[in-house]
Amino acid sequence: EVQLVESGGSLVQPGGSLKLSCVASGYTFSNYWMDWVRQTPGKSLEWIGEINTDGSKTNYAPSIKDRFTISRDNAKSTLYLQMSNVKSDDTAIYYCTLLRWFAYWGQGTLVTVSS
């Protein structure tokens, strides 16, 4: 059974940094691209970006580019989202997802940006 478990969400001040993790199990992690998607308090969903199987290629939403970095450690079956220079608009639940159409989602981790 595919499982995706996010962690690392917390309260962070504007301008600060945070690193989220997503541990995958139940499938061969290194064979699949992975994505991050977030959901704002108003419930809007936004795609953040994706990473290829070996971590050599990433794509990001224009609104995110240059502030967030997606990476992965295939030996640990773990996906990461490094967030920097965060803003109040980054307050959201962050999900890691698997497969086209985001067929699998984790339970999400909450990031709150506030002073």
Place this chain on the structure above:
Amino acid sequence: DIQMTQSPASLSASLGETVSIECLASEDIYNNLAWYQQKPGKSPQLLIYYASSLQDGVPSRFSGSGSGTQYSLKINSLESEDAATYFCLQDSEYPPTFGGGTKLELK
């Protein structure tokens, strides 16, 4: 970015009724559309992909249709467990974009 306009924002229906939710894309997305169901406190769950293909395990009372820029999700014979928020997604072009959601309430 392709804009996805979803309607209605909310609707109320009775058990056993049939409802439809619409998504209008700002340009042709060539059936590259998915529908999700999200219940409070849970992650979105994939219902439909490629506009009309039913995801494994999803009840057959859910169906999708449409083409070009106009797509719809139909739920037949509403059951209490269908109370949720529904979202559409286009992944025809980067970045993938979601509709604003439709909250379905059961009377």
